Amino acid sequence: MFTHKKRPWTERLVDHTFIRMTAVLASVVSLTVFGIFFTVGFQAVFQGDLSSLLPWHPDSIWQGIAAWNDEETFGVRWGAIPHFGLGFLADSSWNPVRNDYGALTPIYGTLMTSALALLLAVPLGVGTAIFLTEDFLPQKLRTTIGFMVELLAAIPSVVLGLWAMAMLNGFLAAFTPLHTHLGWLPVFGTEPGGPNLAMASLILVVMLLPIITAVSRDSLNQVPPELRQGAYAVGATRWTSIFQVLIPAAVSGIVGGAMLALGRALGETMAVTMIIGNSTNLSASWFSPSSTIASLLANQFGEADDIQVSALYYAALVLMILTFLVNICAQVIVKRLALKYD
Amino acid sequence: MTSNATNPMATTCYPPAASGLTYNPYAPRNVWNRAMNLLAALFATIAVLPLVVVTLYVLYKGGGAITPAIFTELPPAPGLSEPMGMGNAIIGTAMVTGGAALVAIPVGVGGGIYLAEVARKGWFAQSIRFGVNVLAGVPSIICGLFIYALVVNTRILWGESFSALAGSLALAVLMLPTIVKTTDEGLKLVPQELRMGALGIGASRFVTITRVVLPAAVSPIATGVVLGIARAAGETAPLIFTALFSPFWPDWASGWGLLAPTATLSVQIYNFGIMPFEPQVQLAWAASFILVVMILAANLLARWLAHFSAS
Incomplete structure (x- = not known):
């Protein structure tokens, strides 16, 4: 009665097809990542579109490479990486008229806005997370506040940008005293008169806060209550136990969250484009217009052609490598620093 | 004194004196504790503030611009103000x-x-x-x-x-x-x-x-x-x-x-x-x-x- 029977072949076919199909769908993710790196890299090395990869295309790059030593043909239409090399990263001129491109200004703008934003957002976000995990307020109110901070993450960045543009004069009025009293510092050296780097950093703070708060709150919540009880039992005050016990125990999550936020800040586009002034002139002052790699792309890509497109893809490649490294670091830090509680 | 406040071991050096086991609100560690409480509350307020301000501002500015025509008309050409839709x-x-x-x-x-x-x-x-x-x-x-x-x-x-x-x-x-x-x-x-x-x-x-x-x-x-x-x-x-x-x-x-x-x-x-x-x-x-x-x-x-x- 209970003999071993094979399943009907139709059922096995359905099973196998389904398993294969999920594997194929899963590999779409990896293919996409590979495709993004390949495409951006290709456009940075060659001018012209992706279809010139096809051997039968009239402008095929293979023919160009085959005709490498042929004096008659022009060979390949090389793009920004062969043209500008690594000097692209240290050159601050961005001149579409002379077709001379260097990405130092946007790279500086990207790093500076992100660093400033992180410097403000980490204490604010971690402080908020502590406030939400301590018993200052009733549980219900804390959940509501936590939910409100998470909603802030859902507001589209273009809406924040529009709001920041409407608030421009208010921001400028707040910056002016810094210039008048501390104007001898190079970072406050120019008079704030319009969209500038400092405003872009402030808008980034608003965007980073929810990420840092949410991740820090989760990791603080995961610290076992015994640690806190132990600290209280030996006579520690609330803040002694927070600084010496709870934060060290949750540091992996907090640092990981900050790194995730940094990755987000580096690539944030719309709000920054609307409020940074999009100037490609290098300036030490935070109160002068500047640009980030992402804002440069959003601002110039639509009207660019030939080598400028390739230069923009080169800048995009730099941005991708930056965010990639930051995200990898975030994952490694979370794994390395994570304390294990069993 | 203030450095002692961060170190729970050091606090044992202080004899509780006459106050016994009662809470001393002027002990540096307690003052510092209350200051940090306030600071955390301030940070949380600053974190929630942008959401409230942005949401209210968008609801106020955008809500006023919502008309039935918004849903049925096209946007105006630059310089014109009719029709107002999207x-x-x-x-x-x-x-x-x-x-x-x-x-x-x-x-x-x-x-x-x-x-x-x-x-x-x-x-x-x-x-x-x-x-x-x-x-x-x-x-x-x-x-x-x-x-x-x-x-x-x-x-x-x-x-x-x-x-x-x-x-x-x-x-x-x-x-x-x-x-x-x-x-x-x-x-x-x-x-x-x-x-x-x-x-x-x-x-x-x-x-x-x-x-x-x-x-x-x-x-x-x-x-x-x-x-x-x-x-x-x-x-x-x-x-x-x-x-x-x-x-x-x-x-x-x-x-x-x-x-x-x-x-x-x-x-x-x-x-x-x-x-x-x-x-x-x-x-x-x-x-x-x-x-x-x-x-x-x-x-x-x-x-x-x-x-x-x-x-």
Whole structure:
């Protein structure tokens, strides 16, 4: 009665097809990542579109490479990486008229806005997370506040940008005293008169806060209550136990969250484009217009052609490598620093 | 004294004197404690403040600009103030986001099933998990550049360049990691006993996954999908070089409107918000209002779904 029977072949076919199909769908993710790196890299090395990869295309790059030593043909239409090399990263001129491109200004703008934003957002976000995990307020109110901070993450960045543009004069009025009293510092050296780097950093703070708060709150919540009880039992005050016990125990999550936020800040586009002034002139002052790699792309890509497109893809490649490294670091830090509680 | 306050061991050196075991409000450690309490409260207030201010400002500025014509008319030409509408952008956002969901949900849920049910370990699954994390960190504007190079510039979609479909693909790339992650994590929460039970009574793997495991995990997956769609609907950067913009109604003749440049609410906010014309700026606020209300509603829906699953 209970003999071993094979399943009907139709059922096995359905099973196998389904398993294969999920594997194929899963590999779409990896293919996409590979495709993004390949495409951006290709456009940075060659001018012209992706279809010139096809051997039968009239402008095929293979023919160009085959005709490498042929004096008659022009060979390949090389793009920004062969043209500008690594000097692209240290050159601050961005001149579409002379077709001379260097990405130092946007790279500086990207790093500076992100660093400033992180410097403000980490204490604010971690402080908020502590406030939400301590018993200052009733549980219900804390959940509501936590939910409100998470909603802030859902507001589209273009809406924040529009709001920041409407608030421009208010921001400028707040910056002016810094210039008048501390104007001898190079970072406050120019008079704030319009969209500038400092405003872009402030808008980034608003965007980073929810990420840092949410991740820090989760990791603080995961610290076992015994640690806190132990600290209280030996006579520690609330803040002694927070600084010496709870934060060290949750540091992996907090640092990981900050790194995730940094990755987000580096690539944030719309709000920054609307409020940074999009100037490609290098300036030490935070109160002068500047640009980030992402804002440069959003601002110039639509009207660019030939080598400028390739230069923009080169800048995009730099941005991708930056965010990639930051995200990898975030994952490694979370794994390395994570304390294990069993 | 103040340095002692941070060190719990040092406090034992102080004899409690006459006060005994009562709380001394002037002890440095207690003063410091109260100061830090205040500071934390201040930080939390600062963190919540932008949400309240931005939401109220958008509701105030945008709510005033909402009229019935907004949904039925086209935007005015620059310099004119009639007609005041953005029906094309509302339809466009629905088309582009809907298309993105149609592409990303099957791929994302399928990929999540593979990671959680078929291959939990092994180098291939690990490399895909790594890919998901990398993709989640790719800046959204680069998704737009990728689809521009792949689809728009090569005119691979029936010879068309900028199109709603290209915009959908760019948003799908953006949504994909969220959906794979939530599916993966949602399926891992399903108790192992359910799978054992289904396989034990003779169900095949296909039936186990589609009829037993997936229904048990539907609400966390739905939560992730709703949040992913809401986030994608507000994204601008991937669309400015793919779906572009259009001041006209969708061109139904070209691929049911999918193969022509299409207006979306988010791109409209960007394009109109930086114009020097008052009617356009007002339409940008109205579009912000619609987007913010829609996204807040989606978040409440997602929260309700999560609550629904917990009970």
